[in-house]
Amino acid sequence: MINLLRSTIETLPRFWKRVILVAFDALALIVAIWASYALRYAVWMPVITEERVVLSLIAPVIAIPIFIRLGLYRAVIRYLPDTAIWTILRAMGIATMIWIIVVFLMEMSGRGVVPRSVPFFYFAIGTALIGGSRFAAKVVLSHGTGMRRDEQPVFIYGASTSSVQLATALRGAGNRFVVGLIDEDSDHHGRDVGGYRVYNPANLPRLIEQYGVQEIILSLSSISADRRQSVIGSISGLGVKIRTVPDISDLVDGRYLANQIREIEIDELLGRSFVPPDPKLLGGILEDRVIMVTGAGGSIGSELCRLIVQWKPKRLVLFEANEFALYKIDRELQGARCEIVPVLGSITHEARVREAIRGQGVQVVYHAAAHKHVPLVEANALEGIENNIFGTMTVAKVAFEENVSDFVLISSDKAVRPTNVMGATKRWAELIVRQMALEAQRLGRSQHFCAVRFGNVLGSNGSVVPLFKQQIAQGGPVTVTNPEMRRYFMSIQEAAELIVQSSALSNGGDIFLLEMGEPVRIGDLAENMIRLAGFTVRDAENPTGGIEIQVTGSRPGEKMFEELFYDMANALQTQHPKILRADSTAIAHHNIVDACKDLRDAVSAADEQAARNVLFGFIGMGSQAEQGET
Known part of the structure; x- marks a missing residue:
């Protein structure tokens, strides 16, 4: 019955709702006058006289305009605030005072006497009927025993x-x-x-x-x-x-x-402690400087760009090979407080890289451009080598020759004792950057070349998190290669902030390691994301659950456990609690120049197996020396 009444009221036009409310108030005020006389004389049916009829009819005539003026008919009853009672008291008080003046004038004309208690009864009963009816309607419409069908x-x-x-x-x-x-x-x-x-x-x-x-x-x-x-x-x-x-x-x-x-967001369940960024580190490396980000349209690159423009650089150069990605980040950054220069080109194209760095007077390079998707790079090893190794060599070489003061390589935890092509190419990239740093030190230049190594970034291109979200939105199943795999995760915003702060701490030749917390079991990650979306996990214990997790098997090159980024015994503390510096002195003896020549010959000959042999063989030769670093 209440649901039917509520549905009927809600479907009425606003005009007719007001008409019903005004009519009810007029009737309620007439009833209030009758009840006041009944209470005064302690009888159910007080004597009806002409004066009392006139006073009863005058009550709503006086009160309704006051109610209109004070906004009692503008409020939506369903959302009537509790403070509306004070407006109702005020309106009834004014209406009662004017009604008393009319009573006084009638008594002066000899039209009868109204007992002094009647106005007080009228005010109390009128307030109860007017206010009580509205709040009762609010309860029916808003709380009641049910709710609207669409709620x-x-x-x-x-x-x-x-x-x-x-x-x-x-x-x-x-x-x-x-x-x-x-x-x-x-x-x-x-x-x-x-x-x-x-x-x-x-x-x-x-x-x-x-x-x-x-x-x-x-x-x-x-x-x-x-x-x-x-x-x-x-x-x-x-x-x-x-x-x-x-x-x-x-x-x-x-x-x-x-x-x-x-x-x-899933990162709210990772339990990572938050350390606010140091403004001195960010401002010191970014303010009033010309900065270039390679891979500016990628997930890490674009987040770096968003952070950089907040610190008033002189100019930001967006270097990107993907036309649409460059268009998106360029459009997003329009209106920033610095000059934005979009450059479309590949990091393997030396002339294009040199034109961008020399032509714009670049002082700082954040090298984020890379092929990062492990299975794809594994299946396209030669392209991964060409882009990640020789592309890094090209950008680092040009930066060195053009006297860029700070060069920062965005590396990966997969560079630690790599088992796949992507990780191996990132390790080579680190060694190339280290070689450039040593050369700068030998020549007495004040150039700083460093690398920043960290794990998976939530929401980045190729991350499992967007994939899981898409699969959950489609109703499942959620696919995992192996639920027992463990990975490190951090938010993309935190990663960008720590990368920039690391670069400000560089002395040249550093490999910085971002503290990633505890590794996350991939099976737990999938289950948590399913539950956060409001579903239950369908498994043997809960066959009627909402979304199933399917195990597809490990892919080529995947590790079960990503190793820690460092050996704690050899990790050096920095002034930032989330940034550690690897002891990288051991890798100074890697002959990266000759190794790159051998790798170039294999790639030029399109001999993938030979390229793989050089790629992993070179890293294996220095593996014992590297124990002092990671």
Whole structure:
């Protein structure tokens, strides 16, 4: 019955809703006058006189214009704030005072006497009827025993002022229906906060089933990162979507907005501690300098560009071989506070690289251009060698000859004792950069060549995270090569910040290692992403689950466990707690120049097997010496 009434009211045009509200108020005020006389004389049917009929009819004539003036008919009843009671009290107070003046004038004309208690009864009863009817309608429309068919029941995790503000914002936007609040404080359990019942999180499984909740929104900006991670972990397996909102202090207008609700990102479950970037390191290497980023349209390269333009460089050169990727990042950075110069070209094209560096007066190079997808590079070894090794040699050589002051190679954890072509080419690239640093030191130049080595970046091109997201959105299955594989992960923003700060710490010839935390089991990563999306994992223990995880088998060149980036006994601390410096003195004796000639001959002859032999053989020859470094 209530659902039918609510549905009927909601489908009425706004005009007719106001007409019904005005008619109800007029009738309620007439009833209030009758009830006032009944209470005064303690009888159900007080004597009806001409004066009393006139006063009853005059009451709504006086009050309705006042109600209109004070906005009682502008408010949407469904979203009526609790503070509206003060407007109702004010409106009834003014209407009662004017009604008393009319009564006084009638008494002066000899039209009868109104008992002094009647106006007080009229004010109290009128306020109760006008205000009570509106808040009763609000309960029926907003809370009631059910909700609109198009509404989605949700819980808000947290019972703070921010949570109530969020719940209030959700009333007027979208189709979310806030069932209640969840809070761990036992003092709040069973109580109402801002008109919403607070529940114990231990009862969440039963509450989700009882109310058909499909989503839980976290409003936990005041708790620690560890506690937040624990909360997310405790509710991620309940078969509901988990979303969050930004810290209220981050919002310009100081209020939660419904459109700022976002999905929980997988990096929030990695448990990585956050260290704010050092402004002195960033500003010292970036401000008022001409900087070039190779691979500027890639995931790491583009994030580096976004960071660089925030620090007011003199000029940023975007060097990219992919036309569309270059167009995208160039368009995104338009309006930056520095000059943006897009350059379309390959890092293997020496003349094009020299033209960009010399023509723009480049002072700093971040070399992010590379083929990074392990299976693809494994299947196209010669191209991987050409791009990752000889491309790096070309850019480093030109940078050296054009007296670029800082050169930074973006390397990979797969360069540590590599088992695949991609990792091996990255190791060669590190050795090439080290050789350039030694040459600069020999000639007494103040040029700094260094490499920054780190693991997987969440959301980067080729990362498993975007692939898992796509597969989950399609309803599964989620494919993993081996669930027992373990990988290191960090956010792309953190990686960019640490890369730039590492370059500011370089003395020349350094290999910097970014602290990556604990490795993540790929099977756990897939399960967590499925649960964060609001699904359950379908397996032998839960055959009716939502999304299945399929094991496809390891691909060529893949390791089960990515090794740590360094031997802790030989890792040197820097002034930044997330950046370590490898002891790379052992690799000074690698004859990289002669090795590159042999590798070039094999590639020129299109002899992949010979190229592989040189590629891995050279690294194997120096493997014992490298034990002192990694």
